[in-house]
Amino acid sequence: MSTALPSQVDYVIVGGGSAGCVLAARLSEDPSVQVALLEAGPPDTSVLIHCPAGLALLAKNGQANWGFETEPQPGLGGRRGYQPRGKVLGGSSSVNAMIYARGHASDYDAWAAAGNPGWSFAELLPWFRKAERNERGADAFHGGDGPLNVMDLRSPNRFSKVFVEAGRQAGYPENHDFNGAEQEGVGLYQVTHRDGERFSAAKAYLAPNRARPNLHVVTGAHATRVLLEDKRATGVAYRIVGASQELRARREVILSAGALLSPQLLMLSGIGPAEHLREHGIAVAHDLPGVGRNLHDHVDVVQVWDAPHLTDLFGLSFTGAVNVVKGIAEWRRQRSGMLTTNFAEAGGFIRSSPEEAIPDLQLHFVIGKLVDHGRKTVFGHGYSCHVCLLRPRSRGSLTLRSADPLAPPRIDPHFLADADDVRRLVRGFRVMRHILEQPALAGLRGRELAASAGARDDAQIEAFIRSHADTIYHPVGTCRMGTDAGAVVDPQLRVHGIAGLRVVDASVMPSIVGGNTNAPVIMIGEKAADLVKAAARGGRESVHAGGEALAV
Incomplete structure (x- = not known):
């Protein structure tokens, strides 16, 4: 990666998370263009990021994490929810539980049916496959030579398989591939690992391309606003080491700061609901009412079981400490053993009642006692199980707390506001x-x-x-894709009414997918890179996952 940052580049990407890493790598494949990636967090150098089990400590110490909180949630008894988001190269892919899940095909078909041509599952599957290098090999649903390594757990805990057997005893089919022809069932998750280490978007897309002279990656750079001239994005203002800087874009500015920060940056730039912007003394550059609306997330609740005699589960005890010390030695020596876990090794997609046509619930079985997102110290051994609602009806909003770009936004997912969400979760x-x-x-x-x-x-x-439910870390929807008056971006992910500006991250999802969101965001990044390349070639074009343009 180049360290000499010019004053002007072709593409400025804000946010070095899952989508931003994809865009930086794919756009810089063309040596004739200059690409800059601005990331507010540090480089992904911590061993806690690369050792899969390190995620347990990342949750506790807040390293590489924005650590946001929601507004008090009436549906959660007035509690504030926790909103961890990756603040590091790789974004949330550097701090998440690494599960590779795409959701249900019908989720994407619903996007297309809502007025977003090109976003059906059949049309998106080639980009999923383009991104993926599945160690099981390529097939109709999986890629075999993409940048993102996907694999079965190297050293699964024996109790994860016990959970799968319990699911079978309860009448659910065992599913060896949640991303294949059928989603329903219980099984072990595939993960974004390689050789016993986390394989984040930064590792998959940035690391192999760091020597490109046309790729400029700047960490510790907090974007403060998009620079605009006559309703065209021309660059980004940002702060680094306390100093204000500007970076100009000859072609496009692309926001990939996530569902909580991309809409905030739009509003700080004067793009958003006019009345809300004026309340904070921000000059209105473009009245776009949908910015920050449609916030929704997978609400989730955990059941915890105590099993002090099962000391090969993770837990705080003398035996547990000895096991971890041995595990550290094994991981350092050969990248195997208990520290290759993602903790949520097993789970499933199930229906809350036989009347449901497709799974509306997801389970994550955790090989330890998980309380308060792992932030609370709990002694002894045991196991936990999450159940989350895959398609909540409740909708909230993301708004400004102030015009200060360093202040966190107001996050109000409106959890459990809809009675149907409560009934399903019960x-x-x-x-x-x-x-x-x-x-x-x-x-x-x-x-x-x-x-x-x-x-x-x-x-x-x-x-x-x-009294106990909270997010399972999948906020989406705040820059919704569509062609109606409430949409923020069009099906090419271009911001309505502003030239040279796109949003590419989970915020563009019209509705949340029925599964973990990291793989879909990487797919969105892959498709967006091809859309950007097609636009640079000029004319009205559509693209496919080979990256070639097809005239329409």
Whole structure:
């Protein structure tokens, strides 16, 4: 990566997360263009990032994490939710649980049906495959030679397979590929690992291309606004080491700062709901009411079981400490063993009732006792299980706290505001408990913690959910794609009413996908790179995943 940053480049990308890394790598494939990537966080050098199990400590110490909080949520009993987002090269792909899941094909078909041509699952599958290097090999659903390494867990904990057996005993099919022909079932997740290490978007896309003289990556650079001239984006203002700088873009500015920060940056630049901007003394460059609207997320609740005698589960004890010391030695020596875990090794996609046509719930089985996102110290050994609602109806918003670009935004996902969300999650809690009480797990003689064990009828379960539920880290939708008056970007991800400006990240999703969001965001980055290249060639063009333009 070049370190000499010119005053002007062809493309300025804001945000070195999953989509930003893809864009930087793909756009800089053309040696005739200059590409700059601005990332507010540090380089991805911490061993806690590269060692998969390090994510447990990343949650505790806040390293490489924006660590946002929501506004008090009435649906959660007035509690503030936790909103961790990656603040480091690789973004949230450098701090997440590394699960590779795409969602259901019908999620993308719904995007296309809502007025976004080119975004159906059949049309997007080539970009998923282009990104992926699956160690199982290529097939109709998977790529075999893409940048992003996807693999089965190297050293799965034996209890993850016990969970899968419990799911089978509860009547769910075992699914060896959640990203294949069928999503429904229980099984072990595939992960973005390689050779026993995390394989983030930074590792997949930036690291192999750091020697390109036309790729400029700047860390510690906090973007403060998009520079505009006559409703055209011409560059980005940013702060680095306390000093204000500007970087000009000859062709395009691309915001890839995520669903919480891309809309904030638009509003700080005068692009957004006019009345809201004026409230904060920001001159209105373009009234775009949809900016920051449509915020939604996978709301999730965890059931925790105590099993002090099962010391090969993760836990705080003398034996647990000895196991970790041995695990550190093994990981350093041969990149195998217990520290290659992503903790949420197993799970599934299931229906909350037989009447559901497709899975509306996702399970994540965790090989340790998880309380408060892992931030609370819990002694002893045990296991946990998440259930999250895949397609919540509740919608919230992202607004400015102030005109200060360094102030965090106001995040209000409006969790559990819709009664249907509550009903489904109550059913999901019952389904999860039914699985955890099957003979395979019941035989382990674990004990459900009192906080949830007393919740038996629907009213008690709802009360437990409202007092314990929170995000499972998938905020989307705040720069929604579409062609209607409430949309922020068009199907080419160009900001309505502003030339030379795109948004490429989870914020553009019209509706959340039924699964983890990292793989879809990487796919969005791949497709967007080809859209940008096609635009540079001129004319009205469509693209396919080979990167070639097709005249329309």
